[in-house]
Amino acid sequence: MYTVKCAMASRGRRGGASAREDEPRRDEQAEQQAPAPRGPVLPPPPPVDYGVFMQGLVQVMQTQAHTQATLQAQLEAQVE
Known part of the structure; x- marks a missing residue:
């Protein structure tokens, strides 16, 4: 030790x-080694509205769940 x-x-x-x-x-x-910036300097991006972002995310997840349920039902109908 x-x-x-x-x-x-x-x-x-x-x-x-x-x-x-x-x-x-x-x-x-x-x-x-740092390269010199080329072209025009762009302004900073606008702030993100996280409320709108979350609403869109929820909508996408709901659409995905609905699509998955529909495909599952179609698959079960084909098996029977």
Whole structure:
């Protein structure tokens, strides 16, 4: 048990040191590789009306349930 803790502790120290050294390099590379925006800048999208969204979702689910019931009835009629 003691050897496992020592190995994990030493691994953590090495990993932590190398991660800190790499972080600034990653940030610099991300800034250099980011493409410049092209074309016109668009305005933000309009806010979502979640009440309307939920009404539409309920309607779709009701239609799906009705369609499924109809298809089930047709399948049972064919079996008989």
